[in-house]
Amino acid sequence: MSNTLTTTMTGTDLSMDTNLKDETGGVSLWKDAFRRLLKNKMAVIGGTFLLLEILLAIATPWIAPYDFEAQNLELWVEAPSALHWFGTDTLGRDLFTRVLYGGRISLMVGILASLVSVAIGVTYGAISGYLGGRVDSLMMRIVDVLYALPFIFLVIILMVYFGRNIYLLFVALGMTQWLTMARIVRGQVISLKEKEFVQAATSMGVRKSTIIFKHLIPNCLGPVIVFMTLTVPTVILEEAFLSFLGLGVQAPMASWGTLISNGVEVMEIRSTVLLFPAMALGLTLFSLNFLGDGLRDALDPKGAKD
Amino acid sequence: MGLGYLIKRVLTMVPVFFAVVTLVFFTIRFAPGGPFDEERRVPPEILENLNKKYHLDEPLYQQYFRYLGALAHFDLGPSFKHSNRTVNEIIAEAFPISFELGTYALIWALIIGLLAGGLAAYKPNSLFDYVPMSISIAGICLPTFVIGPLSILLFGLWMEWLPVAGWDDWPSKVLPSLTLGFAYAAYVSRLTRGGLMEIRNQDFIRTARAKGLKESTILIKHSLRGGLLPVVSYLGPAFAGLLSGALVTETIFNIPGLGRFFIQSALNRDYTVVMGTALLYFTLIFVCNFIVDVLYVVLDPRVRYE
Amino acid sequence: MAPILDVRNLKAHFHTRRGVVRAVDGIGFSLEKGETLGIVGESGSGKSVTQLSILGLLPTPPLKIESGEALFGGMDLLKASPSQLRSVRGNKISMIFQEPMTSLNPYLKVGTQLVEPLVQHRNLTKKEAWAKAVVSLEKVGIADAKSAMNSYPHEFSGGMRQRVMIAMALTTDPELLIADEPTTALDVTVQAQILDLLKSLQKETGMAIILITHDLGVVAGMADRVLVMYAGKAFEYGTTEDIFYRSQHPYTSALLRSTPRLDTEVGSLPPIGGSPPDLMRLTGGCPFYERCSVRLDDCKEIFPEVKTFANTHRSYCHLKELPQ
Numbered sequence: 007m008s009n010t011l012t013t014t015m016t017g018t019d020l021s022m023d024t025n026l027k028d029e030t031g032g033v034s035l036w037k038d039a040f041r042r043l044l045k046n047k048m049a050v051i052g053g054t055f056l057l058l059e060i061l062l063a064i065a066t067p068w069i070a071p072y073d074f075e076a077q078n079l080e081l082w083v084e085a086p087s088a089l090h091w092f093g094t095d096t097l098g099r100d101l102f103t104r105v106l107y108g109g110r111i112s113l114m115v116g117i118l119a120s121l122v123s124v125a126i127g128v129t130y131g132a133i134s135g136y137l138g139g140r141v142d143s144l145m146m147r148i149v150d151v152l153y154a155l156p157f158i159f160l161v162i163i164l165m166v167y168f169g170r171n172i173y174l175l176f177v178a179l180g181m182t183q184w185l186t187m188a189r190i191v192r193g194q195v196i197s198l199k200e201k202e203f204v205q206a207a208t209s210m211g212v213r214k215s216t217i218i219f220k221h222l223i224p225n226c227l228g229p230v231i232v233f234m235t236l237t238v239p240t241v242i243l244e245e246a247f248l249s250f251l252g253l254g255v256q257a258p259m260a261s262w263g264t265l266i267s268n269g270v271e272v273m274e275i276r277s278t279v280l281l282f283p284a285m286a287l288g289l290t291l292f293s294l295n296f297l298g299d300g301l302r303d304a305l306d307p308k309g310a311k312d
Numbered sequence: 313m314g315l316g317y318l319i320k321r322v323l324t325m326v327p328v329f330f331a332v333v334t335l336v337f338f339t340i341r342f343a344p345g346g347p348f349d350e351e352r353r354v355p356p357e358i359l360e361n362l363n364k365k366y367h368l369d370e371p372l373y374q375q376y377f378r379y380l381g382a383l384a385h386f387d388l389g390p391s392f393k394h395s396n397r398t399v400n401e402i403i404a405e406a407f408p409i410s411f412e413l414g415t416y417a418l419i420w421a422l423i424i425g426l427l428a429g430g431l432a433a434y435k436p437n438s439l440f441d442y443v444p445m446s447i448s449i450a451g452i453c454l455p456t457f458v459i460g461p462l463s464i465l466l467f468g469l470w471m472e473w474l475p476v477a478g479w480d481d482w483p484s485k486v487l488p489s490l491t492l493g494f495a496y497a498a499y500v501s502r503l504t505r506g507g508l509m510e511i512r513n514q515d516f517i518r519t520a521r522a523k524g525l526k527e528s529t530i531l532i533k534h535s536l537r538g539g540l541l542p543v544v545s546y547l548g549p550a551f552a553g554l555l556s557g558a559l560v561t562e563t564i565f566n567i568p569g570l571g572r573f574f575i576q577s578a579l580n581r582d583y584t585v586v587m588g589t590a591l592l593y594f595t596l597i598f599v600c601n602f603i604v605d606v607l608y609v610v611l612d613p614r615v616r617y618e
Numbered sequence: 619m620a621p622i623l624d625v626r627n628l629k630a631h632f633h634t635r636r637g638v639v640r641a642v643d644g645i646g647f648s649l650e651k652g653e654t655l656g657i658v659g660e661s662g663s664g665k666s667v668t669q670l671s672i673l674g675l676l677p678t679p680p681l682k683i684e685s686g687e688a689l690f691g692g693m694d695l696l697k698a699s700p701s702q703l704r705s706v707r708g709n710k711i712s713m714i715f716q717e718p719m720t721s722l723n724p725y726l727k728v729g730t731q732l733v734e735p736l737v738q739h740r741n742l743t744k745k746e747a748w749a750k751a752v753v754s755l756e757k758v759g760i761a762d763a764k765s766a767m768n769s770y771p772h773e774f775s776g777g778m779r780q781r782v783m784i785a786m787a788l789t790t791d792p793e794l795l796i797a798d799e800p801t802t803a804l805d806v807t808v809q810a811q812i813l814d815l816l817k818s819l820q821k822e823t824g825m826a827i828i829l830i831t832h833d834l835g836v837v838a839g840m841a842d843r844v845l846v847m848y849a850g851k852a853f854e855y856g857t858t859e860d861i862f863y864r865s866q867h868p869y870t871s872a873l874l875r876s877t878p879r880l881d882t883e884v885g886s887l888p889p890i891g892g893s894p895p896d897l898m899r900l901t902g903g904c905p906f907y908e909r910c911s912v913r914l915d916d917c918k919e920i921f922p923e924v925k926t927f928a929n930t931h932r933s934y935c936h937l938k939e940l941p942q
Binding site: 151154155156158159160162163164166167239243246247250251252253263266267269270273274277280284287288291292295 | 324328452555574579590
Binding site: 514515516518519520521522523524525526529533534537538611612613614 | 673703705712713715717721722723726735738770772
């Protein structure tokens with residue numbers, strides 16, 4: 007019966023894949039998404055670039071040509087050369103090494119802070135959506151109110167007064183990004199709650215926490231992954247923003263934001279000190295955005311936003 | 313939307329504002345270090361006098377209530393670092409500059425964004441679509457602190473078209489405004505395009521066509537209102553973003569605006585200036601979100617708040 | 619009497635990246651003043667695309683009219699310029715749609731939308747058009763028409779919105795109303811009201827109606843003639859009596875058997891097995907071949923020639939006679 011109604015074509019909507027048949031449920035969903043992702047050229051390029059970058063970041067201590075702290079004041083802002091591929095900075099340090107180490111920090115902050123935000127957002131959203139009723143509306147009210155607050159200013163104040171501690175940075179940046187995640191997960195959970203398998207579990211007396219963490223959260227994974235790919239660049243950007251203002255990681259460690267800020271100081275004399283870290287940051291953000299877009303399209307072919 | 317909702321909305325912000333005041337106040341005060349720490353050579357008796365003058369010798373709760381009392385009269389207190397100046401004076405001097413900068417940035421972002429987005433939606437998959445949309449990806453991916461220095465390099469130092477610092481005659485205002493607005497122009501153009509494209513496929517547009525209406529009527533009367541709703545709802549976050557973007561822009565271009573004062577004061581531990589500016593930021597963002605919500609209701613008759 | 623709309627051999631195909639979708643493939647029909655033509659078929663059979671393509675309401679590309687003509691008042695709509703088509707749409711030919719919930723612009727007042735056809739095609743001022751629109755709202759049975767004009771669509775129920783749509787379609791006294799599944803999205807009782815309304819308005823104005831539906835019951839109560847479509851092809855065309863009592867096509871009779879009727883015993887309703895073919899993979903044969911219980915060898919490769927029964931009755935099937 008339901009088969010006779012599956013439409014091959016409705017009105018003008020031709021974007022639908024008419025051959026898409028879901029044979030094996032969950033597994034093919036992910037396989038399918040991956041296949042669609044591979045078709046998106048920009049996403050593949052972005053993903054490859056990021057993979058390469060992560061490998062470089064992991065290998066940095068072994069492959070970096072110089073010590074990132076080694077100063078040589080005789081090599082003040084040198085132009086790029088065979089010895090120093092990206093030139094040197096204001097303290098005569100090898101810029102290529104500094105960019106490598108900066109990437110390590112930027113990527114680490116981006117990923118860890120995003121994980122913090124995912125952990126908070128998913129838990130909060132799942133609890134809110136699952137419990138429903140007054141608890142839900144109260145919890146979402148709080149989110150609404152927090153939405154109106156410019157967190158970045160709070161983070162600035164925190165960073166200024168509690169020292170530029172990198173762990174504080176993860177938490178503070180993660181705290182700024184969980185609100186949208188909470189909303190997305192709540193929406194998912196509310197629709198999942200009505201599904202048979204959740205109601206079956208409830209009727210069998212499974213504990214609430216088990217239902218939330220074993221049944222509901224795993225089924226929200228798609229949107230969560232998509233949103234996380236969008237969170238990572240935002241967080242990297244915020245960290246770079248703080249570092250640029252001198253409020254991020256502390257010297258002698260440097261993230262891309264710090265390097266860009268140093269580059270601005272001497273850009274009239276040697277623009278490469280600015281351009282190389284700016285390029286590293288820019289390419290990373292481009293790649294993350296393309297990968298994120300590709301993932302969103304792949305996991306959600308209909309392009310629904312909410 | 314009744315007046316009742318508006319009043320309720322304002323009233324719910326009162327406790328939030330109160331919470332923010334409290335949070336920021338105690339964050340600053342519990343943090344290690346004080347405003348006069350770095351002035352090592354200050355003799356103890358003078359330090360004592362200073363502390364007395366600014367009531368830093370009182371117990372914390374007393375300082376807190378003193379601050380709240382003054383705040384009730386819109387008195388943000390004296391600056392700790394700029395002797396003989398009050399926070400109100402500093403804000404009165406610096407805020408108009410930031411406001412001007414933000415207004416220029418927003419205006420050009422809206423004009424360019426709406427035009428480019430509209431054109432792209434009108435001729436999708438043409439050069440009018442690809443070129444602005446590719447540029448807008450750069451606007452979204454590249455942060456202000458990369459765009460700013462790059463534009464200084466390009467237009468200021470290499471082509472020598474425009475001055476690269478300060479804020480007096482109009483040429484000096486061009487680059488900062490363009491820099492600050494770039495990201496928003498990019499977002500607005502994408503949202504405009506997306507909104508208009510989505511509206512095009514709505515059933516009611518088909519109805520309008522079936523009525524024999526002209527394409528221009530369909531665009532202006534039937535599409536714009538719904539199509540621009542995403543842009544309107546983006547204006548709230550955009551405004552908050554403008555404020556934090558102004559921190560960077562003012563620093564890069566050496567503009568004596570509020571953002572630069574905020575950063576400097578944060579680094580100097582000028583408690584009252586940080587508090588005052590942060591509170592002003594919160595209030596501005598709240599007011600802006602409020603206006604956007606009202607605007608949304610005016611544009612979309614289906615939305616009603618209780 | 620000359621038909622007011624005469625469509626012949628219409629072929630409208632979608633050219634997509636993955637291939638050509640033969641959405642409408644050789645459709646013909648005609649109807650006269652005051653007549654109602656029912657077009658029946660499953661989702662995706664091309665019944666809506668047929669009408670939308672005649673009125674130029676589908677984007678080209680992807681749609682391409684491959685052949686055919688649609689004569690309306692001496693003009694071939696398929697070859698008309700966009701501005702010529704615009705002067706016909708909402709004027710002499712009006713259309714109402716399946717989804718009353720989304721077919722009205724949610725951002726504009728009902729009145730603003732109602733006056734548009736009059737302002738566009740009759741050169742009335744807003745004020746004159748407003749007064750006329752109030753009258754047509756009253757005609758479709760909206761109680762407080764004046765205040766309804768100042769309401770927004772979301773303030774109405776689905777049935778009321780469909781009434782507004784009908785009023786809007788009829789403000790210009792069209793010669794032809796195309797109703798694309800006008801009652802599918804509505805409750806059963808509301809469905810009957812809307813159909814009765816259409817019938818009485820038709821009696822009053824003498825307009826012709828093309829009623830697109832997948833519901834044979836609706837057709838039986840409304841139509842003078844019926845066109846049965848399947849996978850973009852015409853399968854059978856005739857008067858309502860021809861189709862319901864003397865059907866010559868296995869698909870039509872299968873459809874009839876699967877529709878509940880008041881005048882027969884309630885037994886089991888045999889569904890049609892299988893599902894409609896992928897329009898991108900059609901061969902030269904009959905698209906119903908896979909699902910047909912009385913198929914012949916020829917059916918697989920060759921689409922049948924038209925067979926005429928009475929003057930009014932045409933069928934496309936290789937069978938000499940349909941076994942009862």
